[in-house]
Amino acid sequence: xTLFKITGLVLIALPVAFNVLFxxxxxxxxYPAILRKPTDHxxxxxxxxxxxxxxxxxxxxxxxxxxxxxxxxxxAVFAEQFPLLAVISAIVGVLSGLLxxxxxxxxxxxxxxxARQYQAADATPAQRDAIGVVFNAFHQYxxxxxxxxxxxxxxxxxxxxxxxxxFTTPVFGAIMxxxxxxxxxxxxxxxxxxxxxxxxxxxxxxxxxxxxxxLIAAGILLLVA
Numbered sequence: 306x307t308l309f310k311i312t313g314l315v316l317i318a319l320p321v322a323f324n325v326l327f328x329x330x331x332x333x334x335x336y337p338a339i340l341r342k343p344t345d346h347x348x349x350x351x352x353x354x355x356x357x358x359x360x361x362x363x364x365x366x367x368x369x370x371x372x373x374x375x376x377x378x379x380x381a382v383f384a385e386q387f388p389l390l391a392v393i394s395a396i397v398g399v400l401s402g403l404l405x406x407x408x409x410x411x412x413x414x415x416x417x418x419x420a421r422q423y424q425a426a427d428a429t430p431a432q433r434d435a436i437g438v439v440f441n442a443f444h445q446y447x448x449x450x451x452x453x454x455x456x457x458x459x460x461x462x463x464x465x466x467x468x469x470x471x472f473t474t475p476v477f478g479a480i481m482x483x484x485x486x487x488x489x490x491x492x493x494x495x496x497x498x499x500x501x502x503x504x505x506x507x508x509x510x511x512x513x514x515x516x517x518x519x520l521i522a523a524g525i526l527l528l529v530a
Contacts, residue, residue: 309476309527312378316524319375320517323368330361337510340448344437348420351412359413366409369456372402376463382527383470394466401459408452411443449499457495457509464489464516471523476530481523488515 330336334354339347351358376398383391422428423436468485471477491512498505 308378308381309530312375312382313524313527313530315371315375315378316520316527319368319371320520323365324514324517326361326365326368330365333361334358340444344440345423348416348423348436348440351416352420352424359417362409362412362416366406366413369409370402370406372405372460373399376402379467383467383474386474387470390466390470394463394470397459397466398463401456401463404459405452405456408448408456411447415443416440454496454499457493460516461489461493464492464519476526477523481519481526484515484522485519488512488519492516 327336334350335342339350354361376395379398380391380395383394419436419440423433423440428436464485468482468489471485472479472482489512491508494505494512495509496505498509
């Protein structure tokens with residue numbers, strides 16, 4: 306298969322898998338609304354989900370991690386025409402995948418241990434308080450700072466770089482470039498949520514859907530090129 310076809314299939318399959326798993330987590334774990342709930346509710350609900358929920362989180366984290374090889378494939382598509390921009394986009398894209406995977410992997414690898422200890426029959430109030438402190442520290446730093454904040458920055462930056470290269474590429478054109486930049490700016494709007502701008506969360510969520518559609522459209526264009 307040609308580079309275009311392989312890249313096209315990945316650009317279609319990855320966002321589809323991401324959104325299917327996102328929907329499944331929303332149905333079984335109230336995600337992403339549960340992220341803003343009290344610690345007791347988050348850990349209790351996680352324990353109720355059992356192994357199936359942990360596997361869902363692991364699969365979801367893998368879709369973020371697979372953004373790294375996807376970025377390398379996209380680099381190869383543009384490398385000849387835009388050597389410098391393509392290299393920069395590859396570095397940014399790989400970092401984006403790694404950062405978001407780091408944020409998500411806390412759910413299948415750390416949270417199950419904390420949830421079991423928190424819900425243990427012999428756990429004292431002091432022990433639960435200590436577990437709550439550990440959970441919230443990882444939740445805020447690894448989740449919000451690394452996975453979300455830095456993840457949004459690098460995902461948005463990668464999308465803008467790729468969109469710039471699309472503008473003058475016959476396979477994609479200006480419409481795809483504009484579409485990508487709009488979705489990137491919407492994703493990066495999520496950076497304003499911790500600052501207290503309430504619409505940021507909704508804009509970010511909608512923009513991730515647009516971003517997924519942008520990837521799928523790019524994949525289709527590569528397949529028919």
